[in-house]
Amino acid sequence: MKKTGAEIMWECVVREGVEVVFGYPGGANMPIYDAMLSYPIHHVLVRHEQGGAHMADGYARASGKVGMAMGTSGPGATNLVTGIATAMMDSVPVVFVTGQVAAHLIGGDAFQEVDVTGITLPITKHNYLVTRADEIAEVVREALTIARSGRPGPVLIDICKNAQVEQTEFIYPETVKLPGYQPVDHAPKDSLERAVKLIEKAQRPIILCGHGVLMSKAEEALMQFAVKTQTPVASTLLGLGAFPASHELSLGMMGMHGEVHTNMAIQNSDLILAFGMRFDDRVTGTLKTYAPHAKKIHIEIDPSEVHKNVSVDVPLVGDLKTVLSDLIPMVDEYDHEEWKKQINEWKSEADTRSIMNWEDDGKLYVPHLIADIWKATGGGAIVTTDVGQHQMWTAQYYQLDKPNRWLTSGGAGTMGFGLPAAIGAWFADKTQEVWAVAGDGGFQMTAAELTTAVQEGANVKVAIMNNSFLGMVRQWQEFFFEKRYSAVNMLSPDFVKLAEAHGVPARRVTKREEVDEAIAWARSIQGPTVIEFRVEQEEAVYPMVPAGAALDQMLQRPAR
Amino acid sequence: MNYTFIALVENRPGVLNRVASLFRRRNFNIESLAVGRTEDPEVSRMTVVVDCPNGDMDAHKIEANLYKLVNVIDVQDVTRQPSVTRDLALIKIKVGPEKRAEVNGLAEIFRAHIVDVAADSVIVEITGTEDKIEGMIELLRPLGIVEMVRTGQVAMTRGVNDGVRRVPGVTGNRYEDLEELAEMAP
Numbered sequence: 001m002k003k004t005g006a007e008i009m010w011e012c013v014v015r016e017g018v019e020v021v022f023g024y025p026g027g028a029n030m031p032i033y034d035a036m037l038s039y040p041i042h043h044v045l046v047r048h049e050q051g052g053a054h055m056a057d058g059y060a061r062a063s064g065k066v067g068m069a070m071g072t073s074g075p076g077a078t079n080l081v082t083g084i085a086t087a088m089m090d091s092v093p094v095v096f097v098t099g100q101v102a103a104h105l106i107g108g109d110a111f112q113e114v115d116v117t118g119i120t121l122p123i124t125k126h127n128y129l130v131t132r133a134d135e136i137a138e139v140v141r142e143a144l145t146i147a148r149s150g151r152p153g154p155v156l157i158d159i160c161k162n163a164q165v166e167q168t169e170f171i172y173p174e175t176v177k178l179p180g181y182q183p184v185d186h187a188p189k190d191s192l193e194r195a196v197k198l199i200e201k202a203q204r205p206i207i208l209c210g211h212g213v214l215m216s217k218a219e220e221a222l223m224q225f226a227v228k229t230q231t232p233v234a235s236t237l238l239g240l241g242a243f244p245a246s247h248e249l250s251l252g253m254m255g256m257h258g259e260v261h262t263n264m265a266i267q268n269s270d271l272i273l274a275f276g277m278r279f280d281d282r283v284t285g286t287l288k289t290y291a292p293h294a295k296k297i298h299i300e301i302d303p304s305e306v307h308k309n310v311s312v313d314v315p316l317v318g319d320l321k322t323v324l325s326d327l328i329p330m331v332d333e334y335d336h337e338e339w340k341k342q343i344n345e346w347k348s349e350a351d352t353r354s355i356m357n358w359e360d361d362g363k364l365y366v367p368h369l370i371a372d373i374w375k376a377t378g379g380g381a382i383v384t385t386d387v388g389q390h391q392m393w394t395a396q397y398y399q400l401d402k403p404n405r406w407l408t409s410g411g412a413g414t415m416g417f418g419l420p421a422a423i424g425a426w427f428a429d430k431t432q433e434v435w436a437v438a439g440d441g442g443f444q445m446t447a448a449e450l451t452t453a454v455q456e457g458a459n460v461k462v463a464i465m466n467n468s469f470l471g472m473v474r475q476w477q478e479f480f481f482e483k484r485y486s487a488v489n490m491l492s493p494d495f496v497k498l499a500e501a502h503g504v505p506a507r508r509v510t511k512r513e514e515v516d517e518a519i520a521w522a523r524s525i526q527g528p529t530v531i532e533f534r535v536e537q538e539e540a541v542y543p544m545v546p547a548g549a550a551l552d553q554m555l556q557r558p559a560r
Numbered sequence: 561m562n563y564t565f566i567a568l569v570e571n572r573p574g575v576l577n578r579v580a581s582l583f584r585r586r587n588f589n590i591e592s593l594a595v596g597r598t599e600d601p602e603v604s605r606m607t608v609v610v611d612c613p614n615g616d617m618d619a620h621k622i623e624a625n626l627y628k629l630v631n632v633i634d635v636q637d638v639t640r641q642p643s644v645t646r647d648l649a650l651i652k653i654k655v656g657p658e659k660r661a662e663v664n665g666l667a668e669i670f671r672a673h674i675v676d677v678a679a680d681s682v683i684v685e686i687t688g689t690e691d692k693i694e695g696m697i698e699l700l701r702p703l704g705i706v707e708m709v710r711t712g713q714v715a716m717t718r719g720v721n722d723g724v725r726r727v728p729g730v731t732g733n734r735y736e737d738l739e740e741l742a743e744m745a746p
C-alpha cells in the first residue's frame with residue numbers, strides 16, 4: 001500500500017511501541033504533524049524544544065522505554081541540542097526527529113536550514129539524514145533498535161520535507177540490517193574464571209554500582225551477587241536506586257560528594273568490582289592515587305569504556321545482567337566480617353558530623369527538607385533534580401530503595417533538567433508521585449514548562465530550593481577563590497506569583513514549622529504545584545573532594 | 561609510534577565524516593587516511609595511520625571507538641603483521657631539458673615513472689612504502705620540487721593472516737590482549 005513518508009514514520013514508531021511524543025511544530029515538519037493526527041499518539045506541545053528533549057529523556061529513564069522528541073529544522077533542532085547531549089552523556093534511549101528543508105535545497109543555506117546531522121554527530125549514538133520517503137521505514141526501525149540496545153543512547157533522524165510528503169510503497173521491515181552493530185551479551189568463560197580467582201583472593205572487595213545496572217535491569221543479579229559474596233555496594237550518582245539504600249551492604253554514593261566511609265572503602269579496598277560504570281572524574285578524584293591497592297574487574301557493555309580512565313585487571317565486556325548471571329554460580333560465599341566492621345567504624349565516625357544531627361534552629365536547610373519530603377512520600381516518589389547543591393543534597397538524603405525513580409543529569413550536569421524531566425516521568429506512569437527538586441537558578445532555565453504541565457494536567461510537585469545564589473558555583477568560589485563572589489548572586493522573580501500566573505497553585509515556606517504542612521498540601525492537590533523554600537543562603541555541600549584531589553582527601557563539614 | 565589500522569565500513573554517505581570526526585573528538589592525530597572501494601560494492605575500506613603515543617593502549621581505544629560507530633563493520637591493527645603497504649606520490653619538479661636526464665636516472669633507481677613532461681617541469685610518479693618515497697623525495701628536493709601530492713598509505717596483510725583485533729567480543733575475540741594492556745597502562 002502507498003503511504004507518505006510522514007505516515008510511514010508514524011506507522012513504524014507506533015509499531016515500536018511509542019505512545020507519547022514531546023515536540024514543537026514548524027515549517028519543515030508540518031507534514032509529520034499533519035500525519036500524526038491519524039495515529040494513536042499523544043503529543044505534548046512543549047514551550048521550548050530543550051524542555052521537550054528533557055521530557056522524552058525523563059520519560060525514557062522512568063519507563064525503561066524509548067522516549068521520543070521532535071522539533072522543526074534550524075532553530076527547532078538547535079534548541080534540542082542541550083537535551084540530546086544530556087541524553088548522550090547519561091546513555092538514555094531517546095529518538096529525536098527533526099524536520100529538514102527539502103533535499104534539493106540542502107547546502108544552499110535555505111530558510112531554517114542548519115546542518116543538524118553535522119551538529120549532532122558527536123552527541124548522538126547515531127544519526128540519519130533522510131532524503132527520500134522509501135528510506136524512512138528502515139531508518140526508523142534501525143534508530144529505535146540502536147537507541148534501546150547495547151549501551152543505550154540518543155539517535156536523531158533528520159527528515160527532509162520532500163521525504164515527508166512523497167508517496168511510496170510501505171513494507172514494514174521485519175528485520176533490521178546492521179552489519180556493523182553487534183552488542184555482545186556474554187563474556188568468555190576464561191575471563192570469568194580469572195575474575196573468580198580475583199574474587200577468591202579478595203579480603204576487602206567493593207562493588208561500584210553504576211547506571212549500567214539500571215540500564216541492563218540487573219538489580220536482582222546485583223543483589224544476589226552482593227549477598228552471596230557479602231560485598232558492600234557503593235553507587236555512582238546515576239546508579240542510586242539500583243541497590244536498596246536501606247540494605248546493610250549499601251554504602252550509598254561515592255565520589256566528589258559521596259559518603260566519607262564510601263570513599264575510604266574504595267581507597268582501601270583490594271578488589272573493585274565495577275558494574276556498569278565508567279570511572280568518571282567525579283567518582284575517582286585524581287587517578288594518580290585512585291584505589292592504589294585494588295585489583296579491578298570491570299563489567300561493561302561498551303568496550304571503549306574499558307581501560308579508558310582506569311586500567312583494569314579483568315574486563316568482562318557484555319551485558320551486565322547476563323555476565324552477572326553467568327558469574328554468580330561460579331563464586332563462593334564469603335562473609336568479609338572484618339572489612340564490613342572497618343567500614344562501619346569509618347561510617348560511625350563520619351556520621352557524627354552529619355547535618356542531620358543538628359538541632360532545629362528554625363532555619364531551613366536543604367538536607368532536612370529532602371529528608372522531610374522523603375518521609376512524607378515514604379521514599380517512594382520519582383524524584384528529579386536540577387543541577388547544583390540541591391542536586392547533591394537530594395542524592396544524599398532522598399534514600400532510594402527502588403530503581404528508576406531517580407532522574408538527574410549526571411554526565412552533562414544540565415541545569416534546567418528537573419522540571420521537564422519530571423513532566424516526562426509522569427507520562428511514564430501517571431499513578432506515580434513525582435517530585436522535581438530545583439534550584440532557584442536552574443528552575444528559571446525551563447520554568448516555562450509549568451504551562452505545559454498545566455495543559456497536560458501533569459501531577460508534578462516542584463520544590464524550589466531558593467538560596468538566592470547559584471549555590472554550587474558560590475560554594476566553589478567560597479572554597480577555592482577566596483570567597484570572591486562573581487556572578488552568583490541571583491535575583492529571582494516572585495516564584496509564587498510566577499507559578500500562579502501559569503495557573504499552578506504555589507506556596508512559599510520560610511519557617512521550619514510550615515514545612516510538613518506545605519508538603520502535605522502539595523501532595524493533596526491533583527496537578528502541578530510549586531513550593532518555594534527560602535533556604536539558608538550560604539550552606540555548603542559536604543563532604544567534598546576538591547577537583548583533582550585524592551578520593552579520601554575530603555573536606556568535611558566543620559563540627560558544630 | 562605510528563599504528564596502521566584497516567577499517568571496513570558501510571559504503572554510505574557521511575561515513576568518512578563520522579570516522580574523521582571521531583579522531584578529532586577523541587583527540588587522536590591522523591597521519592594519513594585513505595578510502596576506497598572493495599570487491600563488495602556495499603563495503604568501503606579505510607587505511608588509517610595514527611600516531612599512538614601510548615602504544616597499544618591507544619590502539620585499543622581507537623579500535624573500540626571505531627567499532628562504536630554503527631557503520632564500521634571490522635577493524636584490524638596491522639602494525640605488527642606481515643603486510644604490504646603502499647603509498648603513491650606525484651611529484652612535480654621544476655627542470656628544463658638540461659636536467660631531465662638526472663631526474664630520469666633517479667626515477668629509474670626508485671622504479672618510479674615520469675608521467676608528464678612540460679617545457680619547464682616533469683611529473684614523477686612513485687609507488688612504494690613510506691620509506692622509499694621519503695628517500696626519493698629527499699633526492700629530488702635539491703632539484704626543486706614545486707608541487708607534491710600523496711594518496712596516503714594503503715595496507716593489506718600477507719597470506720591468510722589478519723591483523724590484531726583487540727576489541728573483545730567482536731568476531732570471537734579473546735580478552736588476553738586487553739588484560740596484557742593493563743600492565744602497560746601509563
Ligand SMILES: Cc1ncc(C[n+]2csc(CCOP(=O)(O)OP(=O)(O)O)c2C)c(N)n1
Pocket residue numbers: 386387388389390391413414415416438439440441442443465467469470471472473
Ligand atoms: C546549563 C548550565 N549552565 C551552567 C552550569 C554551571 N552550574 C553548575 S551548578 C550551578 C548553580 C546552580 O544554581 P541553582 O540552580 O540555584 O542551584 P543551587 O546550586 O543553588 O542549589 C551552575 C551555574 C550548568 N551546570 N548548567
Ligand SMILES: [Mg+2]
Pocket residue numbers: 388439440441465466467468469470471
Ligand atoms: Mg540556588
